[in-house]
Amino acid sequence: MKKPSKAKLIEFYSTMVRIRKVEEKLMEVFSTGEILGFLHVSIGQEAAPVGVCAHLHATDFISTTHRGHGWAVAKGIELNRAMAELFGKKEGFCLGRSGSMHLADASIGIMGANGIVGGGIPIAAGAAFTAQYRKTDQVAVATFGEGATGEGAFHETLNFAAIRKLPIIFVCENNGWAEFSPRKIHMPVESVTSRAAAYDMPTVSMPNDVLAIYEEAGKAIEKARKGDGPTLLEIRSDRWYGHYVGDAQQYRGKELVDQAMAKDCILNFENELLKKKVFSKQDVEKIHAQVDAQVEEAVNFARQCPFPDVSEMVEGLYV
């Protein structure tokens, strides 16, 4: 795997910061009621989408989860229209019908977030099947948490993907919590990688470090593109906040939350890049200011967009 250039490293950092700041802003506007329904943030887990999506083209596919904002941002979703969607506005990518839990931009292969745990895994396999069917070199990435590995959808898809050598990469973000339950309640194994043996599938586990993820994802994606079949990747990360925004996490306790928050994949990467003199403190400040402006612009755009007309609630159900 080729080492990423200096410009690439800065881009990784900027994208991670963009994900963090988008979600921090979402928490803010959610608390004021501008965003409805449920909001699930991935703060603390920004390294995974950035390390993986760095290898993907706009023509490649990802399926994401209810905690999927980071993946959409890393895949390159345009922030204004994404924010409009989260605000339920007509200018959103899904005409205001999807909100946070079903965000999609098919034009760049974001197949759609899924409100059903594990639901997107076989859907991504359908994209991989299509690439194989059409003999293209496209790949699909199914993203999910370790909680989803208890679902039949996970096992059924790994089984089929291994049999047919589909060009798919299964990316599990193991953050230790399946909604409100810790790992030991829902998994008899320490690591999701143990699950791959049943499907004779190569698998690697890695820490929540963008460069480690970049390297392993690169190998798996290259392999899939060449027609050599699927890989299961596990990223051991930590969920900083609750299952949803507003979850008081009484089941978890302050100590465990503090431990999770002490591990910051963005701050670690920032310190590494400063130490290696890839950028300076001033550069960091500049990046933060730029991202702040982008996020602010997206929110302003979303705010001024109109809601869909009530008639659009039922119109166009069938084509």
Next chain:
Amino acid sequence: MKDTRYIFAIKEAMEEEMERDENVFLIGEDVGLAGGSFGASKGLYEKFGPERIVDTPISELGFTSLAAGAASCGLRPIVEIMFMDFVTCAMDSIVNQIAKMRFMFGNQYTMPVVVRMPEGGGLNAGPQHSQCLEAWFAHVPGLKVVMAATPYDVKALLKASIRDDNPVIFIENKTLHARKGPAAEAAEDVVLPLGKADVKREGSDVTVVTASRMVHESLKAADTLASEGIDVEVVDLMTIQPWDRETVFNSISKTHRLVVAHEAVKQFGFGAEISAAVAEEILDELDAPIMRVGAPFAPASYSLEKFYVPSADDVAAAVKKTLEGSF
């Protein structure tokens, strides 16, 4: 036109559509090497190969959702579920994903998936291999639900379903698979519109609205009743969702009496929806209460199946009862 069997008509529809459009493929358990559990894809594996006739592990959820993903990328999957009872394992795929994906994602792509499955009794296969669950799917916004009664209809409706950009639940009936009758030749390329009913027998005294196997039972009842001077009109819905209100309402406006007959259990079946719509919209056309025919509210019987599934006698009895009734 040529004589064929219902099951061959299904195969021909798939074969012709696969020849016409390279995006069409078939996926399911035993559809390839084995030619399908009921033989619906016999010969297609040899003709189109394992890339387009896709054998799967026993994993209804996995391969049905995979079809959804493939459809969102522009392919046109035909999913075969071996018995309708097994579709319960794929309810997330159909109800949460396939039915909603186009609409929920703001029309970013279409969802041309056909999910084929045989329903009903006939094999004494008992509670988990005999159910008729069409009403479940008709209740989910975004799905179309088709039920064909004859070789001609099944071929033309399956071709229409494959060409439709909406997801279609395509329900066959096991007792119909061996049924013989005329069907269109490939060159004729007959495609029937979805959402349109067919008056299978004209009559003036009572309207029987029905579908699938019960079309034949209703026609048999109509023949018997004709010898008693009762003239029954049999309306074959062919599509349950969306159903053809115009044809049904026109028929009732002529006969003023309605029986709805299906093989599914009577309670909450499609007969309930049709009865309710008639009551809401054209109640004053009715001269007597509506009668419904369906299976008893119990799991399908193994040893007593012939008494469990509704028959021509049940339809005839309901017709007579509605003729005796008045308001």
